[in-house]
Amino acid sequence: MTVGDGSQVRGGGPGSGPPPIRVLLADDEHLIRGALAALLALEDDLAIVAEAASGPEALAMARAHRPDVAVLDLQMPGVDGVRVAAELRESLPDCRTMIVTSHGRPGHLKRALAAGVRGFVPKTASAQQLAEIIRTVRDGNRYVDPELAADAISAGDSPLSAREAELLELAADGAPIAEIAERASLTQGTVRNYLSAAATKIGAENRHAAARMARERGWI
Incomplete structure (x- = not known):
């Protein structure tokens, strides 16, 4: 199935239940993004409606396809995931955002939360865990990796904006x-x-x- 400009929609098979959660995946590593999209598409209640390889592309895809949840890599070309999340909070307030990263430090978490990010997850999480977190975020709740949350608390308050x-x-x-x-x-x-x-x-x-x-x- 395709949408809009021909982007492939993955997952979200037919059924009589509620519509699937529409997901945008943004990661500049094509292999990781593709593998993650394929695994998440196996979940009946998730549909990958768009993919992006950079911050500007993520913003464009989000505005074109209006996902329920945007799953954003922290470090992307052009605009990083936190800035994408901050812009989406203004332009698409119904789109929940979450960060998936291999560079999780307390400062990143604090910036993300200040930008309205609802989930902060290490790339070591499994696809099944990520699917559950996407559902959590879509329902309006928040998920932060416990180890990173503990590190952020021990780091103390930053004086930096x-x-x-x-x-x-x-x-x-x-x-x-x-x-x-x-x-x-x-x-x-x-x-x-x-x-x-x-x-x-x-x-x-x-x-x-x-x-x-x-x-x-x-x-x-």
Whole structure:
């Protein structure tokens, strides 16, 4: 079965019960995304209505197909999963969002929750577990991986705003200001201001030291 622009709909076979949960999968690793889509399609109450390989594509697919739940990889080209979730909260408030990641740190969780994400799951979860979490999120409930939740609590409250944390993470690998600005869709001056404020809050001498200290404390 196909929808709209020809995207393949997987799962959600015929039946007299309620309509299946419409799911968008966004992950830049094609093999992982395809395998996950195939496994989730085996669930009678789930239908994969669209797939995406980048943040901008995830936003476009979500607006075109209006899924019930968007399952988003944390780190994607263009726009990361948390920013996609934040934009979907504004443009598609009925679409629940959840993050699936292999880079789960306390700072990521806190950013995600601030963006309205309802689920935060490691990629080590099985397809069956993920299906249950999709149902949980669709019903308006929240699921956070217990181990990551414990790490977030032990890390303490971060003094950084969500944007400061995002930009510090982009700076953590030594990226120049111009690259950070391009990836965050901000001007270079705005990026400098955010990073300077973040360094001041942390008590670091520069953005590189601030990123290192924030990572050590679990804030990014």
